[in-house]
Amino acid sequence: xxxxxxxxxxxxxxxxxxxxxxxxxxxxxxxxxxxxxxxxxxxxxxxxxxxxxxxxxxxxxxxxxxxxxxxxxxxxxxxxxxxxxxxxxxxxxxxxxxxxxxxxxxxxxxxxxxxxxxxxxxxxxxxxxxxxxxxxxxxxxxxxxxxxxxxxxxxxxxxxxxxxxxxxxxxxxxxxxxxxxxxxxxxxxxxxxxxxxxxxxxxxxxxxxxxxxxxxxxxxxxxxxxxxxxxxxxxxxxxxxxxxxxxxxxxxxxxxxxxxxxxxxxxxxxxxxxxxxxxxxxxxxxxxxxxxxxxxxxxxxxxxxxxxxxxxxxxxxxxxxxxxxxxxxxxxxxxxxxxxxxxxxxxxxxxxxxxxxxxxxxxxxxxxxxxxxxxxxxxxxxxxxxxxxxxxxxxxxxxxxxxxxxxxxxxxxxxxxxxxxxxxxxxxxxxxxxxxxxxxxxxxxxxxxxxxxxxxxxxxxxxxxxxxxxxxxxxxxxxxxxxxxxxxxxx
Amino acid sequence: xxxxxxxxxxxxxxxxxxxxxxxxxxxxxxxxxxxxxxxxxxxxxxxxxxxxxxxxxxxxxxxxxxxxxxxxxxxxxxxxxxxxxxxxxxxxxxxx
Numbered sequence: 001x002x003x004x005x006x007x008x009x010x011x012x013x014x015x016x017x018x019x020x021x022x023x024x025x026x027x028x029x030x031x032x033x034x035x036x037x038x039x040x041x042x043x044x045x046x047x048x049x050x051x052x053x054x055x056x057x058x059x060x061x062x063x064x065x066x067x068x069x070x071x072x073x074x075x076x077x078x079x080x081x082x083x084x085x086x087x088x089x090x091x092x093x094x095x096x097x098x099x100x101x102x103x104x105x106x107x108x109x110x111x112x113x114x115x116x117x118x119x120x121x122x123x124x125x126x127x128x129x130x131x132x133x134x135x136x137x138x139x140x141x142x143x144x145x146x147x148x149x150x151x152x153x154x155x156x157x158x159x160x161x162x163x164x165x166x167x168x169x170x171x172x173x174x175x176x177x178x179x180x181x182x183x184x185x186x187x188x189x190x191x192x193x194x195x196x197x198x199x200x201x202x203x204x205x206x207x208x209x210x211x212x213x214x215x216x217x218x219x220x221x222x223x224x225x226x227x228x229x230x231x232x233x234x235x236x237x238x239x240x241x242x243x244x245x246x247x248x249x250x251x252x253x254x255x256x257x258x259x260x261x262x263x264x265x266x267x268x269x270x271x272x273x274x275x276x277x278x279x280x281x282x283x284x285x286x287x288x289x290x291x292x293x294x295x296x297x298x299x300x301x302x303x304x305x306x307x308x309x310x311x312x313x314x315x316x317x318x319x320x321x322x323x324x325x326x327x328x329x330x331x332x333x334x335x336x337x338x339x340x341x342x343x344x345x346x347x348x349x350x351x352x353x354x355x356x357x358x359x360x361x362x363x364x365x366x367x368x369x370x371x372x373x374x375x376x377x378x379x380x381x382x383x384x385x386x387x388x389x390x391x392x393x394x395x396x397x398x399x400x401x402x403x404x405x406x407x408x409x410x411x412x413x414x415x416x417x418x419x420x421x422x423x424x425x426x427x428x429x430x431x432x433x434x435x436x437x438x439x440x441x442x443x444x445x446x447x448x449x450x451x452x453x454x455x456x457x458x459x460x461x462x463x464x465x466x467x468x469x470x471x472x473x474x475x476x477x478x479x480x481x482x483x484x485x486x487x488x489x490x491x
Numbered sequence: 492x493x494x495x496x497x498x499x500x501x502x503x504x505x506x507x508x509x510x511x512x513x514x515x516x517x518x519x520x521x522x523x524x525x526x527x528x529x530x531x532x533x534x535x536x537x538x539x540x541x542x543x544x545x546x547x548x549x550x551x552x553x554x555x556x557x558x559x560x561x562x563x564x565x566x567x568x569x570x571x572x573x574x575x576x577x578x579x580x581x582x583x584x585x586x587x
Contacts (some may be wrong), residue, residue: 104566197546211546240552241545309529320506326508329579336574337551341582345507355517358508362499363522379532381542386535388543420521421528437546462547 004167005257005485008076008333011170015075016067019231019328022075025170026055026119027075033168034119036488041143042162044082045090046122051077054119061117071116072227078113079169081160083130083214085204086110093206094126094138097332097352107204108239109173109232116231121169128354129323130180130208132156133426136417137356144413145188146486147452151410154184160218161188171228172218177209178311179430181216181406182442186286186405188443191472191482192218193225196463197437198243200229201236205396208320210241212311213433221482222473226250229465245463253466254473257460259293261471264398269429272481275408281446281454282404285475291401299394299401304432305388308424310387311431313367313380318363319357326352353412358466359420388436395461400471404429405442405455429457439465441472444481451479493523 003025006014013404029049037043058075080086083093092098106114113120127137134145135158143158145151146166153162157174161184164172174181176194185192193216200215207213217228227250234247255336265286270279290296328334328348335347337476367376394401407428416423433440438459446454456475460468476482499519503510510518564577573580 050559097513100511100569104562104569110516174575190519196548237554241549243547243549244552272554306532306535309531312525313529313532324507328572329581331570332572336582337584341584342507344582346509349507350509353508355514358506358510359518359521361506361508362502362518363525366494366498366502366522367503369505376529378542379537380529382540383532383535393558419517424525435546478571 002032004032005466006170008171009221010457011076015062016070019021019294021478022055022062022119023052025075026051026077029169029179035168036168036190039144039149040146040162040166040168042159042166042168043079043122044092044094044140044159045046046124047089049119050089051119051121058117058119065106066460073113073231074117075119077119077121077170079121079124079160079172079205080110081126081128081157081172081174083175083206083210084110084173085206086120086123089120089123091206092094094140095128095354095357096139097326097416099333101331103204105204108201108236110204112232115258124157124163126159127156129195129206129359130156130175131319131356131360132414133183133423134411134413135159135184136413137354139354142413145410145490146188148450150412151452152187152413154187154410156180157218158184161185161190161192164218164220167485170225170379170476171220173215173232174214174218175205175227176434177212177315178434179427181218181439182405182430182455182457183217183427184284185442186457187410187451187453187485190218190220190311191225191441191443192216193441194433194439195233195465196439196471198241199439199463199465200232201239201242202307203238205457207322209315210322211318212315221427222441222469222476223251223254225441225485226254226469229445230275233430239305243463248466250465250469252471256470257293258471259281260287260318261294261400261467262398263289263294263296263471264299264394264401265296266299266301266304266394266401268301273407273450274404277446277448278404278406278454283454285445285456286402287474291473291476294471297398299398301390301394301432303383303390306383307387307432307435308428310380310383311427311437312363312424313376314384316360316364317377318364318366319362323357323361331491340404352365356420384435385434391432391436391438399467401459403457403459404486406430407458409448409454433459438462439468441468443472443476446481493526531551
């Protein structure tokens with residue numbers, strides 16, 4: 001078995017037992033990337049030289065320290081979505097505007113991974129500024145789904161999801177504003193976790209919608225996701241929206257009995273028109289949870305139908321404000337036709353942003369503009385309160401919720417690109433967790449007849465990633481879905 | 492039509508974007524469609540509903556007023572498309 005197929009926890013033992021070195025592991029994964037990346041497009045930047053240097057340093061520490069002193073991620077190769085700042089390593093957000101941007105500082109999350117001695121493999125492809133659900137809005141190249149390369153991998157963390165699914169990394173980080181970790185995880189058949197809003201620092205994450213954005217792991221197993229979350233979670237003086245709460249030991253709750261756990265099944269998440277095999281797989285997964293001792297109870301989230309509208313007002317409004325900073329003055333690619341400042345701003349932005357980013361900036365600018373604020377932004381923030389209250393109410397009687405991650409499996413590349421509204425509806429089951437700030441995880445739960453993966457989404461109470469991971473792990477370990485890998489026969 | 496071309500042009504100006512004819516036509520239709528879709532929110536009576544300002548009611552976060560470390564001027568300016576090494580350079584903004 002090739003080393004690149006291993007999970008984080010397998011690599012930990014192999015490294016600690018002295019069976020493999022971090023350099024060997026890194027070489028194996030970089031070789032895998034080299035053989036696949038042109039075809040799959042998962043990475044924008046591969047940091048081969050620095051990866052070997054970091055791996056060598058890790059090996060030195062591993063040889064000189066007692067095993068019990070080694071941090072969990074020492075020597076483990078990880079991929080990072082290209083919207084998290086990595087000092088000295090180009091960070092583009094998959095935008096032509098940031099083509100040459102090299103951050104002068106490190107994001108908190110990658111700083112924490114570095115403090116554990118991780119190996120950065122490179123920066124993964126994404127929808128431009130994380131705006132998209134198919135990874136097709138990348139200014140560089142689209143990403144292909146390894147289960148069928150004519151299909152989209154989902155987005156916006158499509159590069160990270162594909163890197164995990166195709167064994168082109170050991171684990172990865174993504175970010176999730178409306179489903180951008182969970183949706184591509186579901187469509188690529190891997191585990192994707194969006195933590196509670198405020199569980200993980202956003203310092204150094206290029207902001208899209210600040211009240212919704214959250215960084216989280218994409219991984220081969222639930223345990224690996226727990227290990228990555230452990231490394232990045234916790235308060236940060238550089239991000240005042242990061243919650244001042246103690247971080248529990250996420251891996252210690254894994255393997256506990258889920259007997260008696262109450263699982264809410266939101267009836268609004270099983271809708272007419274959803275893919276029959278998705279519905280079927282998720283219902284079977286719920287039966288499986290019951291057979292493990294969980295109690296399934298129907299719950300009501302009456303405002304679910306309003307989530308997409310609420311989201312696309314709030315997210316675009318926040319984006320229009322956040323992306324105002326890309327004006328060609330302090331960073332990015334400046335473009336100019338005339339000699340005046342206004343021309344420099346508009347030419348830089350018009351040439352630098354792709355169509356989806358422009359569309360969202362325009363929509364948000366409109367929603368926030370004079371005379372429309374109350375009708376759109378304020379209204380959406382009020383409906384957000386109702387959506388949040390739905391969950392508060394439902395979580396009075398259940399511990400966790402189970403539902404599909406997406407209404408359908410991976411769709412064809414290009415299929416929804418010209419119809420933004422259809423693309424947005426793809427996020428129908430993931431958006432509410434962002435609006436309500438809740439943690440959510442997608443775990444593989446089956447395949448369609450065309451051999452495309454299906455994701456089971458579990459949602460938890462705020463800051464209760466422990467139970468979420470525990471139930472996800474119990475389900476995963478009682479099935480074989482996570483062990484099935486794409487064949488990539490044509491490569 | 493929920494929004495017309497003239498309004499789209501105005502919004503583009505506010506957002507410091509210049510749209511070509513094709514974009515203008517396309518965005519007018521697409522943004523119109525999206526605005527019609529979000530009309531859905533008006534089905535809900537929200538007169539007595541507090542808007543969400545922070546999802547977990549996080550209040551102001553204070554820290555001690557202590558000087559911390561900061562980036563060097565050189566590092567901060569390192570990504571400037573045009574600079575003098577000490578300042579950002581922008582097109583002239585004061586009319587003579």
